[in-house]
Amino acid sequence: MNKLLFALFLLVIVSGSIDAQSSINPDISLIGTFNTFTNFIKGTPEYGKLNFGDPEMELFVDGYLNPFARATANISYENNTFGVEELYGNIVRGLPFDMQIKAGKFLVGFGKLNTVHPHAWPFLERPLFHQVFFGEGGLNDVGVNFSFLIPTGDVFTNLDLGIFKGKSMIPQTDSNAIDHGINPIFVGRLSTFWSLDDYTNLEVGLSGSYGAYSKGNLILFSIIKNVDNIETFNYLYGGIDFKFKYAPDSYTVLTIQGEGILNHRTVPRVDFFGVDNTTASSKKISNSGFFIYADYKFQKQFSFGVKYDYTAGILGDLPTFYSLSNDDKNSTQGFETWFSYYPVEETSVVRLGLQHLIYDYDDGTSRPAETTIKLQFLFSLGPHKAHPF
């Protein structure tokens, strides 16, 4: 599979270079990211050393299929592996009710930030609750999304409704999860945009998602003796998001953005009463997460910002039935700050960031806070689209 993707990648590059000026060729752009970092986490091999991360790449191929539809492919290279990050078609006009349909594999619109590729974020680290509730790569799934404009006069209001395979919701390492492919998930978002004045804009959104994140056969827990049924574990996410931007001139932009999630789900619980007295049952839990950041760009070439994160779950724990999004006991907080330098427009960025993580265990377990400093170099080769709000 990797060889096939690599061959596809070469084919795209070669075909693009044959006649880069042809108007019928799609746009091809390549984003490269290179990270160096050090941390102050005692006991880790990276402690206090200059560490070099493997380079990462995203290759975008994007263009019109016909006057009504576009198609996009995003092939990624991360951890020395090629993968299809996104591959979708998008009918943008000509449908009844001015609907737009997007089908394939793509970043799902739960909240606003999830649909934005990480290279376009002003900060370095994915929000903690995205990692816990959506996974390391964000909410990225195979499915179809229907987008409608709601007639609200001069205010832009959009409703997205989507149905997805639900693969991104399942903890990949959970050996107890079975038959998940036949349980689609539903995702929706209602967003409204206001231009407050010529220089100030605000968008507010409400998101929701419902589905089965796993089917578990509790008997698979070898120590459990008295449960033998397969149970479906459902979740319900509610989300709220906002983005505020003030750009008084071409050189200065203040962005404040935040998102929150409320998670309500059924989870399996195992109670131990000794080797022969263990019971498993399902239980409803609620937990949450949110982030908020402010980024101030000045003189067109510099920006700095701060971000605060909170999420249920202990970041970095393996996703199993008993951790991450099923965890209503423990939590993680994050503080991040960054300084970015854009030498020439946004074709390249040098970004220095610091993240400080604090863990809070319900049972009183003591774990020292962890600090990581990262230096990132990011470049963008080829045409890049104008920034959507």
Next chain:
Amino acid sequence: MKKIILILILLIAIVSSNYANIKVVASTTVIYDLVKEIGKDKVAVDFIARGDQDPHFVEVLPSYMLKLRNADIFFRIGMGLEMWSNQLIDGSRNSSLKVIDLSTDIDKKEVPNYKPDASYGDVHPFGNPHYWLDPENAKVMAKEIYETLASESHQDEAFFKKNLDEFNSRIDKKMQEWTNTMQKVKGKSVLFFHASWIYFADRFGIKTAGFVEPKPGIAPSPSHNAELVQIIKSKNIKTIVMENFYSDSAPNQLAQLTGVKVVKVATAVYGIKSVNSYIDMIDNIVNQIIQNS
């Protein structure tokens, strides 16, 4: 009762005859003003990029998509200036929107005869798109606008033609005045901030001594400023002309070092308070250059 119905019909006829029946969105305020000149009250027109905004870089706002959603026609400068416009058009979901590129009949300048890439800066592969700064090109744009509006509303063709002729006549009259005024600087060298002045400079016989940007779209650098100091001194340059949405930090440094005057002008309608039409805009540019040369 019959009288009332008759009066109502007459009222509706009067109102509908004065009602702006073509909805137009212009990518820039210059096009907006030209559409107003030709369409007058038969056209409802709005714009995307503000006059004090760099038209190269416009954020894709949902509110702009709404403007295009309700429009019949979208006029744009073209030649790659509004790289953001296709995203707005897609976002509008308006399948009946007519998109008109006003550069079609323009005599294009600085079309690269090489393969342009990012090492040349922000070079436009289809040529320099700042053609509206030549008043003669405003007439070409106005003609394209007239033809589009006339094809959209045949019954108003004569009205649009009359407005076009009046506009051209005013431009011709002003052109004589501008040409006479600019005689003072004809043949002289001027430093520009961005490579957007070729059409204006050629029209009025100004020599381009160089640019404050080392390459189009590339921020000024100390080493380039040092080169410019030599150019300003050797060519006895009196003026740096720049758009008012760019930072004047580097030009002001040059002014401190050499005594050259920095002229910040609006290159779009409503770019500054006193510029409320295309003619105002050229008036302002011409006067500012003359006063500071």
